[in-house]
Amino acid sequence: MGSAEAVLFEDKRLRREMTSGNMAFAEAMRQINPDVVAAYPITPSTEIPMKFAEFVANGLVDTEYITVESEHSAITACVGASVSGARVMTASSANGVALMHEIFPIAAAFRAPIVFGLVNRSLGAPVNINCDHSDSMPERDSGWIQIYCEDAQEVYDTALLSIRLAEHKDVLTPIFVCQDGFITSHCYEPVEFLSDEAVKEFVGLREAVYPLLDVDNPVSYGSFVTSEYYFEIKRNQIEGMNNAIRVDGEISGDLARLTGREYPPLDCYRTDDADYVAVIMSSATGVVKDVADELRARGIKAGCIRVRMFRPFPSKEISAALSGKKGVAVLDRSASPGGVSPLAAEVKSALYMSCRDGFVPVFEFIYGLGGRDLFPDDVKAVFEKLRAGNCGCGASYIGLRDKMGGGD
Amino acid sequence: MSCAPCWQDILPGTITLGASSRSVETGLWRSVRPILDAGKCVSCLRCWVQCPDSSIQTCDGGTVQGIDMFFCKGCGICAAVCPVGAISIRPESDFLEETGPSGGVNPVKVGELVGQC
Amino acid sequence: MGGVNVRELTGRNNPLAEGHRMCPGCGAPTALRQAFMGIDDPVVVVGATGCLEVSTTVYPYSSWRVPFMHVAFENAGAAVSGVAAAHKAMGRRGLFRDGIKFVAFGGDGGTYDIGLQSLSGALERGHDFTYICYNNQGYMNTGAQRSGATPRSASSTTSPAGRLIPGKLQRAKNLTEIAAAHDIPYVAQTTLHDPSDLIKKVRRAVETPGPAFVNILVPCALFWKIDPADQVKICRLAADSRFWPIYEVANGERRISYTPKKPVPVEDFLRAQGRYSHLFTDEANRRDLIDQAQADVDAEWEKLTGNAKPQS
The missing domain is CATH 3.40.50.920 (Rossmann fold)
Incomplete structure (x- = not known):
């Protein structure tokens, strides 16, 4: 244990537990306490919405949890909430991700900073519930940031920093936090968690630009755009992606000061x-x-x-x-x-x-x-x-x- | 003269500002024009409530003042629902000698922001 | 106009502003404009893809004086769920104004067909919002194709009247009853025959806590092949022929809002529209289909009135 780490343990700012990738992501969600979660269960990410439902049922979070009837509605409700100004998280896998496909580029274009636990699983057919990256790879041009984690610790850390990265004014881009289905999502390994206070302080509050719910300054999202403007709007959006590596470096540095762990690209x-x-x-x-x-x-x-x-x-x-x-x-x-x-x-x-x-x-x-x-x-x-x-x-x-x- | 914005100046998230279409002169579409006979009008407001384009102008007390030619598309519903025949429909060709915007309440033209630098 | 002081309403700005690009004489903007006349609170609007959505948001302009969001075609129910949930969550943190009302709209394509699952989910979950279907009985944004709301025998571009097939062969599904089957607090059906009926129904829908659904029959001049100026006349024929019953379901109780004293034959409603013209040509003379239309109307009315209290 390095000396900086030792100090943190003495501060009780860290605790170490045996847990899985899914549980680590769910725990990060509890500590982040997002305004809205909308999710639909699918193997192997199901544990995330299940665990989060427990947090809601026991009053451990203030979140409005929308138990939608499909993944398409899950991501749609997330977009609606995020555009409204809320901090929003969700999770899915495989065919669920594929069903959401239509809405991913819309979320990105709306600059809706959703943080999404993507638990990688092969895309049918044939049906297979185990890991490969055939679900997330088709989304690589959807305008979302994609971060692939090696283990449960990285899943936890990445969930925290992704909130700040996605919501950063120079980025404003949704993020897939990817982990390998079952291998990472279900295997138990030691993970260090920050204290609730430290997470709260690290993630801060979202400051939305042009929130839909600002009825005194009404804006319209999702216009019909002719070729006179479409190109400029897309280029404007791409700039957020272009800034992500720089901003990620800054935020990773902040997190490393808390945890001692660094995550270069x-x-x-x-x-x-x-x-x-x-x-x-x-x-x-x-x-x-x-x-x-x-x-x-x-x-x-x-x-x-x-x-x-x-x-x-x-x-x-x-x-x-x-x-x-x-x-x-x-x-x-x-x-x-x-x-x-x-x-x-x-x-x-x-x-x-x-x-x-x-x-x-x-x-x-x-x-x-x-x-x-x-x-x-x-x-x-x-x-x-x-x-x-x-x-x-x-x-x-x-x-x-x-x-x-x-x-x- | 305004200028179509470069990508750096586009507002984020595809947004547009509320009620900005009030600068769009849909009156340019019109092929026929409703003419209000104020002498016959009883301000029953049937035209006001049925107008798809919110083009029936009223004053504070709910009295019909006229028809906004900047927006009116000439659908003719107002004349059809008028119980006293106060609105007649005439072809736009009768008004060819008019110059300038047909309504004149709003200065910005359709497409003014498009393609000019 | 019964129970609604229209004169008072003229002093207000409508959430749907001028300058939208809907066709001259389209029923959809009239329906939404009248719908918003009865809402006193601040409102946020979510639209499904369709004519009204496209024509009110042609970049860089918006015809929405209030916050507006369009996500996609099949998901207005889910989108408004997210917005309403965000308002609840952030309201607890003291952010944004209290008492905002949420209204989603879609055409019959986005409501009866591709968006039905999303709508059903939102109704079942019980979010506090009002869904307005502006139902012109077909897919107008793509050019007058048939939908699940298209009535039997109507000629559309994907159910064209031909030598062999006389327009659409199937009846329209009854979405108002499908919505009512969710046991939500308020469901209503109306048309543009009487603005006060529409205004009152939407006001009640919006003021009722929980989900509400209002199905408004609106003419599309291009599909129905009518003179745009005849919009109100056609809607009165729809109501007077009982082709489109005017009623509401409040807390499970059906109430007919308008009972025509002497119902006009549905033939009058059909004959007034070009989409049924193939039934009336000399060589075709599809009396059988006209009779079938009347039988459909009578059967629906009987089913409805068997379940409903008469107008009080």
Whole structure:
């Protein structure tokens, strides 16, 4: 325990408990005490609205909790409340997220700073309740910030800082706080919580601009806009996204002063002198880091980058971190049939402008669809392929049963 | 002369300001025009209550004063519901010699904010 | 006009301001304008996608003198739920004015069809709001397609009267009764035949705590193929023929608000509109469908009056 941390414990500003990602998000919601929550249950995020209902039933929050009849209505009610000036949170997964799809760009365009616990689950069909990122990836162009958390602690911390990031006047953009379904959402691990007072002080109160409920200064949201104005309105909106990395840095710094934990957009592990780097997101990162350690012990300079912030994508940062590498493997937990997998596409795109400084080969791997685990041997095989330089042009599949033998 | 705003000057969240359409001259759509005969009008307010465009002008006591040609689209409902025949409908072509805005109460034209710099 | 002092109302600014781009003679702005005449409190309006929403919010202008929000087509019920909940939550913190009333509106597309689930959820949850359906019996914003509110035999662009099929084959669903089946405190149905009836019903809907639903039949001159000036006349025919019964359901009790002394045949209502003209051509002579329309009206009226108290 570092000295700053020790002081915090003495202050009783921190408590440590065994909990899960869902419970950590729900606990953050209790401490944030949002004005409005509208949610509809879906596995594996169901525990969040369930736990929050308990808080409401026991008077632990002041929230108006709207138990809607669908995810579409959940996000719609959230938009209505957020535009009204309220602080709003919700949660969902998979097909629930897909049903909400129509409303996400509207929320973003309305600059409605909703904080959304997105518990990643594969998008049917076939129906599967386990983790992959096929539910959140289709929303990457919806205008929402997307942050992918590695563990329950990060889920908790990110929920807190997302309130301030989303509501910041230079950002005003809704946020998906993503965690891996079941792996993070349901597994119990130690999490440090701030005191209720510390959270209250950290998140402050929302100061809405142009709240709908200001009947003395009436404004209209959701106009019909011709091509004379649409472009300027969208560009104005995009500026909020463009400011997010800078503002996130400021708010993360504030949170780090309370917790000792820092969250840059990229989590770079032993990459500075690495020859080979694997890029990944969310809960499987630990496997890659372990393998990097093991390979380093054998004299192979391996490293790992975990992309925490996927929207806005930290292109400059990743380009700098990967320039000069002998090989990069991007491990995607979702596919883009007919195209490049989402994370690989971003990484390749980021490196394109720096390719004059030296070509960095980037290879695309798809793993873990429908909740299939990623094992150390899988990752070792990825690094072996990188070293051999025989990864091919298209995506390789990790841990797939394959008659051609390509799945190992 | 006003100017269509650049993206930096757009209000956030798609918003527009309340009642700003009062500067939109929908009277330009009109092909026929209601003419009020104040001598016949009994201010029963049937036209006022049925006008889709809030174009029947009244004074404080609820007496009909006239018809706002800046907004009136010429649907003819006012004439149809008038119990005393105080409103007649005439083609706009009868008024071609008029110059300037047909109503004149509101200075801003449709599209004034569009495309001018 | 019975029970409503219109002269007094002329001194007020209507929440729906001038300069909107609804077609000349459209019934929808008349309905909403009259609806707002009876509301004394500050009001926030939520609109489903549709003609009225689009035509009142053509950027950079808004025809709403009061706060207004449009989210999408199928979700006005959920959107107003969120706004009302936010008002409750922030009211407890002393933010914003007390006593704000919440009114959502949609056309029959956004209410009978694509928005029914969202509306039903909001009615069931019991938020304090009033939902107004301006029902022109079809999808007008996209060009006069049939909806679940389109009556039998009407010719629409997706139920066109052709050589084989004589317009829409199905009856309209009865949304007023569907709303009433939620056992909400107040449900009403009216048209533009009598402004005082509309004004009073919406006032009662808004003043009643909890959810309320008002279904207002409004003509679309383009779809119904009528002279826009005939708006009120057509609405009177709808009421006098009992094609559109004028009634309310307050706390579960049905009350007929207007009983025509001598009902006119529904044929008069149909004949006045171009959307039924295929029933009246010499070669078609669809007396059977005209009779069917009368039978539909009579059956609905009987069902309704069997459940209702007569006008007191």
